[in-house]
Amino acid sequence: MFKSLKRSAKGAGVPHEKATAGMATVQMPVPEHVIIPMSMHIGAPAEPVVKKGDTVMVGTLIGKAGGFVSANVYSSVSGVVQDVAPMRMVHGPMTTAIAIKSDGKQTVDPACVPPAVTDKDSLMKAVQDCGLVGLGGAGFPTHVKLAAKTIDTLLINAAECEPYLSTDTREMLECSDTILSGIETVMKYCEIPNCIIGIERNKPECIDLMCSLVRNMKGVSVKPLPMRYPQGAEKTLVETCTGREVPQVGPQGKPGLPADCGCVIMNVTSISTLGKFLKTGIPLTTKRLTVEGDAIVKPQNIEVPIGTLYRDVIAACGGIKPDVELGKIIFGGPMMGGAAPSADYPVLKQNNGLLLFSKKMAVLPEAQPCIRCGRCISACPMGLEPVVIAEQFNNKDFDGLKARCIDLCVACGSCTYVCPAKRPVSQTMALAKAWYLGEVRKGGK
């Protein structure tokens, strides 16, 4: 009651649609060729270290991290490099990409041996050698996160609040051993005393399994989370699990990070990937995708080599229903994922879903006048006021936007989802945030 006076932050009651959660993951047949971009993470793109005609194997380094905030890229198939050329990524920017023709054998590079981890530095090296980035969707290089000091809580994000997606659910059910070994290693060498695994209540079997497994692990607990989108958003997760608030502004005047309140968050698939790497030495080369939507013949969870084209993934899932007109291809979940202009884009490290919507589902209702019902305000997980911010943005009111903390918008889409007038609220918020940050940069305000 008193908390709702501060901010109601109810989130959105999105549908779950997790029909694929009960299906075991299927291995995709090796595609004929893959296209692996050098920029599958936040930060500097990796630099290609192979050239046309080179022979590569599964796990061969093909792109070297281009700085500290960057990540290595490895080949996901064995075969021959066909081309190293610039390409346009699905969300717009250009990057260098390496096209590899597969020989179908999937020979593993003999250089892939389990790393020896003895202290924090060797763990950091192992994380970099794994090419690990935040696999929940953000793609933030993991070693940068773990390098932060004064961390007392490791949060494992298994909320999976996006509708349709069930890759994290399958990861927990199928790979719980590597999740636990990953947690153990990170806690031990990064000297983090506590770990909380946050799982939304719509996955009772995962909660039961994890609870029974962590019973004997010191400092590790499972936190069942309410079923409200966006429960898996970083700052919301920190607040629900620990009661702490990630500050708006960090120590050096930069945007606040979970590390500023003693937390580091890792997606459950990321920590499991680390566990697998420590065991086998094979870096991040495949990704589990939930392929769903009303236009696909066989909705399922499928493990695909990174760089596989959407087109091949769709074909491996039975293709598009013949009587359905395909309207939209979404990479990621329906709330925050992007729409692809065609099926000729590769699967990236941080992708976790591919949704095929029919025309009927893809066409959204038209916007009507705002009736000022305030539903966007009660939904906003960050406690912002989209109606007010939209007005301020229309008036280009810099001080107003600053006072209403527009820079905190996480673009979760809850406000658009709940709007009864079907207005593009979060899109307006995104424009307002971009304009505000641009003004800050210009004026140094």
Add this chain to the structure above:
Amino acid sequence: MEERLLVTASPHIRDNSTTRGLMGNVLIAMIPCVVASALIFGARALLVVGVTTAACVGFEYLYCLLLKKENPVGDLSACVTGIILGLNMPVGMPLWIAVVGAFVAIVITKQLFGGLGFNFANPALVGRIVLFLGFTGRMTAYVYPDMAVDALASATPLTSTVNRYNVSFLDMLLGIHGGMLGETCVLAILLGFAYLVATKTIEITIPAAIVGSCWLFTALYVQDPYIALIECMSGGLLFGAVFMATDYVTSPFTTKGKLFYGVFIGLVTFLIRHFGSMNEGMSYAILLGNLMTPWFNAWGHQVALGFRKPAKAKKGGAA
């Protein structure tokens, strides 16, 4: 797969709420009030409500036709305004005055300010107040209910000469006393309120704050909780709190703002009823509340997650 794909910004799904659906919920919630008014005051109640509703929808349609604007009748908001306005009239209201009220509500208060979402005050409320000032005699000519058994129950219980201890609680609940069409039957209003809350059309905050604060102030002033309760059940307080003060466009967004707004309306109603020259103060209280809404929004704004008050600049520093 080669056909043209749609590319839009996320999110790619929407919930199934619509403006029309929300307005429809309000219409459904008012059915008990309409039925009760017909039972208590006779079939002419339906005629009055029907005429105001038809007039409101008609004015909205004609105005938009005249100005070549998109026809907004489908969102049902004019229907809601019409029914609320009708329920705010006594049963004997001449129909031409009812049409004047609809004109004031729709054309002057709503459309001239930009239509749905831009009106500064609840259209039906302004319609009611204009009629109240312009046709005071007609608007207060409360016709005695058909079913009234004694003279006491026939007058509005807020009239100062009525001894409030003699008012039958049951009659109050069922609404068998003089008053505006929709506002007498407490039971019907509560039914509508329950429906609105159950369908999440409105939050409980505003009605609870209005009725709660008005009851508290009255109870403290008259030193008697029962009389305070009777006063809260009479006049336009309940109907206004449930159907008029909760109008989205003219009430605050945030929980804090809604509480300020509710307590403000409760306080002003209490002050007008006990210290003003009128028996009835609800409509003016809501109007003042509507006008104060931008301030309530500003005062009651939410605290963003992670927001910390910036440290105050030290005195004496360079400007």
